[in-house]
Amino acid sequence: MESLQVALSQDFFEAFARIPRNKQKKVNEFVGKFRNNPQSSGLNYEKINDAANDQFRSVRVDQDYRAIVMKPSKGNVYLLLWVDKHDEAYAWARRHKCQVNPETGALQLYEVTHHEAAVETEAASEPAEDKAESEGEALFDLRDRELLRLGVPEDRLEQVKAVTSQRALDQMERLLPVEAFEALCFLAEGVSLNEVMAEYAVPDGEHEVDTTDIDAALELATTQRRFHVVEDEAELQQMLEAPLEQWRVFLHPLQRQLVERHWNGPVRVLGGAGTGKTVVAMHRARWLARNVLAQGEKLLFTTFTRNLAMDIEANLRKICTQEEMGAIEVTNINGLAHRALRQIGHPGQVVYPGSDEYSKCWDKALTQSPGELNFPDSFYEEEFEQVVLTQRVQTRQEYFKAKRVGRGVALSRKQRAQIWPVFEEMRLQLHQNGFLTLQDGIYAVMDHLAEGKGDLPQYRCAVVDETQDFGPEMLQLLRALVPEQKDDMMLVGDGHQRIYGRRASLGQCGINIRGRGKKLRVNYRTTEEIRRYATAVLEGIEVDDLDDDQDSLSGYRSLLMGQKPVLKGFSDPKEEAEWVCSEIQKLTDDGMPDRNICVVARTEKHLKDVKSALKEAGRDAYPVRRDSTENTQIPGIRLANMHRVKGLEFKVVFIVAVNQGVVPLQVAMDKTEDVVEKRARDLNERALLHVACTRAVQGLYVSWSGEVSEYLRS
Numbered sequence: 001m002e003s004l005q006v007a008l009s010q011d012f013f014e015a016f017a018r019i020p021r022n023k024q025k026k027v028n029e030f031v032g033k034f035r036n037n038p039q040s041s042g043l044n045y046e047k048i049n050d051a052a053n054d055q056f057r058s059v060r061v062d063q064d065y066r067a068i069v070m071k072p073s074k075g076n077v078y079l080l081l082w083v084d085k086h087d088e089a090y091a092w093a094r095r096h097k098c099q100v101n102p103e104t105g106a107l108q109l110y111e112v113t114h115h116e117a118a119v120e121t122e123a124a125s126e127p128a129e130d131k132a133e134s135e136g137e138a139l140f141d142l143r144d145r146e147l148l149r150l151g152v153p154e155d156r157l158e159q160v161k162a163v164t165s166q167r168a169l170d171q172m173e174r175l176l177p178v179e180a181f182e183a184l185c186f187l188a189e190g191v192s193l194n195e196v197m198a199e200y201a202v203p204d205g206e207h208e209v210d211t212t213d214i215d216a217a218l219e220l221a222t223t224q225r226r227f228h229v230v231e232d233e234a235e236l237q238q239m240l241e242a243p244l245e246q247w248r249v250f251l252h253p254l255q256r257q258l259v260e261r262h263w264n265g266p267v268r269v270l271g272g273a274g275t276g277k278t279v280v281a282m283h284r285a286r287w288l289a290r291n292v293l294a295q296g297e298k299l300l301f302t303t304f305t306r307n308l309a310m311d312i313e314a315n316l317r318k319i320c321t322q323e324e325m326g327a328i329e330v331t332n333i334n335g336l337a338h339r340a341l342r343q344i345g346h347p348g349q350v351v352y353p354g355s356d357e358y359s360k361c362w363d364k365a366l367t368q369s370p371g372e373l374n375f376p377d378s379f380y381e382e383e384f385e386q387v388v389l390t391q392r393v394q395t396r397q398e399y400f401k402a403k404r405v406g407r408g409v410a411l412s413r414k415q416r417a418q419i420w421p422v423f424e425e426m427r428l429q430l431h432q433n434g435f436l437t438l439q440d441g442i443y444a445v446m447d448h449l450a451e452g453k454g455d456l457p458q459y460r461c462a463v464v465d466e467t468q469d470f471g472p473e474m475l476q477l478l479r480a481l482v483p484e485q486k487d488d489m490m491l492v493g494d495g496h497q498r499i500y501g502r503r504a505s506l507g508q509c510g511i512n513i514r515g516r517g518k519k520l521r522v523n524y525r526t527t528e529e530i531r532r533y534a535t536a537v538l539e540g541i542e543v544d545d546l547d548d549d550q551d552s553l554s555g556y557r558s559l560l561m562g563q564k565p566v567l568k569g570f571s572d573p574k575e576e577a578e579w580v581c582s583e584i585q586k587l588t589d590d591g592m593p594d595r596n597i598c599v600v601a602r603t604e605k606h607l608k609d610v611k612s613a614l615k616e617a618g619r620d621a622y623p624v625r626r627d628s629t630e631n632t633q634i635p636g637i638r639l640a641n642m643h644r645v646k647g648l649e650f651k652v653v654f655i656v657a658v659n660q661g662v663v664p665l666q667v668a669m670d671k672t673e674d675v676v677e678k679r680a681r682d683l684n685e686r687a688l689l690h691v692a693c694t695r696a697v698q699g700l701y702v703s704w705s706g707e708v709s710e711y712l713r714s
């Protein structure tokens with residue numbers, strides 16, 4: 001007998017997540033039975049009168065619940081589409097269509113009748129300005145053929161051609177298959193037809209589609225973003241245990257294209273906040289472990305921040321087998337450098353700028369500064385970090401030749417000679433105290449590797465998240481640890497989220513991406529309203545593409561719609577803190593678990609008033625830590641500074657104290673007098689606010705007391 005297969009739809013998991021726990025157990029048993037034998041006579045298939053698709057059947061889960069199943073006329077795959085209470089399940093079946101698109105070959109699921117009525121009513125109550133807009137020109141100047149190739153079903157062509165505004169398009173969301181809606185959204189956002197066609201359309205006239213062949217449809221990446229053929233019982237159980245963690249199985253076709261193929265060298269993945277870069281990186285690591293690593297070979301998965309590395313390791317465990325995990329090493333880049341230094345037996349202790357030890361060395365070094373030049377102390381520190389350390393300058397002669405691109409003050413040869421003693425003294429101080437900077441530490445490791453002593457692990461592949469924050473020496477270290485070859489590296493990042501350090505170019509660090517890579521455009525995390533607000537914070541700012549070009553934040557789209565961010569100013573911080581508490585109270589009264597709420601400020605100090613107000617209100621609150629994973633199960637409001645929330649997400653985010661002088665942080669800005677450096681810091685500060693805003697999934701509250709931050713004034 002031909003073996004039977006079961007594919008579960010993404011919608012099924014959403015429906016499953018919504019039903020009560022005791023019923024989930026029943027559904028779980030049912031799914032197990034169904035998967036073992038979808039044709040089992042005990043399953044009571046019932047035809048649904050008036051269903052838009054005559055292959056839809058309802059199947060009894062228990063007395064109250066029914067699952068909606070598609071029983072194909074041909075082939076050996078059964079589709080499990082929905083689960084709900086009896087009447088609701090039937091209503092769902094009457095409202096949806098599931099069929100293979102004759103043009104694209106993808107299996108599509110979309111609404112038929114319910115929302116058509118809704119669209120009419122909503123159109124009748126459109127605000128005046130939208131009505132005016134909707135009487136205007138058609139939004140899409142496309143031929144039927146192009147629309148069909150983008151996956152618009154034939155029976156929707158006329159409606160799509162009649163769309164005259166973004167709002168009218170938004171209202172069609174459920175009436176269109178997701179891929180077609182997404183493609184139209186990008187066109188409406190101004191992404192060029194060529195780009196959208198390249199990413200979404202089927203090649204013209206390339207293949208014949210058999211609309212009854214569900215097996216073939218399930219092979220397509222477009223189908224796989226919404227349907228998954230379950231491999232085994234263990235996978236099914238994992239999926240049902242965390243039905244909302246859909247990233248584990250349902251990849252966007254663009255994500256899948258990046259993950260499941262061989263690349264001829266390093267590949268770069270760009271994408272704004274929340275576009276699923278980390279998800280791509282994790283799936284890539286699994287794919288490499290399965291398809292590329294030979295016995296005994298290792299993969300390095302590295303990030304900039306420590307807590308993100310820990311989160312990633314915990315998530316990788318959810319999608320990888322133990323054996324695969326055994327070949328994957330997850331660590332943040334500083335941790336990797338520290339360990340390598342120990343392994344090569346380097347006696348130095350790494351010290352970081354801002355630490356007491358480092359500052360003491362500087363106090364001594366600055367005694368050598370030539371008074372006649374009148375440079376501020378900050379100038380020397382910046383010059384040391386950005387020129388001397390970055391270019392490994394050891395001698396006065398080397399300093400004469402060093403490139404000073406990006407420094408605000410030009411220096412003559414004579415001036416270089418005058419200031420060199422400061423750096424010489426700094427190196428001496430560090431050395432005498434047994435200290436070394438991270439950069440020097442990394443270079444020591446690279447020297448060791450270059451000598452070929454063979455006592456440091458090398459990796460077959462590396463997957464890198466948060467690449468935008470890696471300094472040049474870190475990228476060079478990666479290059480040294482991972483020999484150049486096919487499938488050697490994947491680097492994901494977003495220059496708009498650079499909150500540490502400065503720009504480094506992959507190419508200039510020996511990582512040649514040569515056009516390999518893609519940009520992810522669909523924001524999976526935040527609502528469109530929050531995404532737009534967070535993008536506006538960076539308006540007019542130029543950001544690099546991690547290599548030698550520019551990147552931009554246009555051409556993105558979130559598919560979730562929601563409330564506009566709430567913005568509110570107060571005359572003093574106590575009032576602001578009370579407001580935050582009362583808004584939190586409203587949210588928790590409405591059923592939002594407090595663990596899903598995070599209050600963020602530029603620094604810990606600016607969380608003080610909210611902390612006391614929460615305490616007075618008898619609420620649990622605890623800080624997001626640098627060195628632990630974010631355990632989403634522990635109750636309590638989360639508190640964090642802006643740096644700490646990078647890479648995380650919360651249902652609701654409150655950003656407090658967005659005051660003039662705090663955002664951007666005046667003390668950080670005042671530390672430099674160099675104009676170029678000031679601009680770089682301003683960018684980092686804006687990026688911090690952008691990062692904080694983009695952590696919010698459905699609710700964003702931004703507040704201030706006294707004068708509002710200049711970043712919010714426009």
Ligand SMILES: Nc1ncnc2c1ncn2[C@@H]1O[C@H](COP(=O)(O)OP(=O)(O)OP(=O)(O)O)[C@@H](O)[C@H]1O
Nearest residue numbers: 247250251252273274275276277278279524525647
């Ligand atoms: N294919 C997918 N299906 C469902 N959810 C997804 C998918 N891809 C990503 N997500 C979800 O979207 C959210 C953002 O994903 P992720 O953290 O990978 O984005 P990112 O681009 O790395 O974000 P950031 O740069 O802001 O840290 C997460 O909740 C993730 O689970």
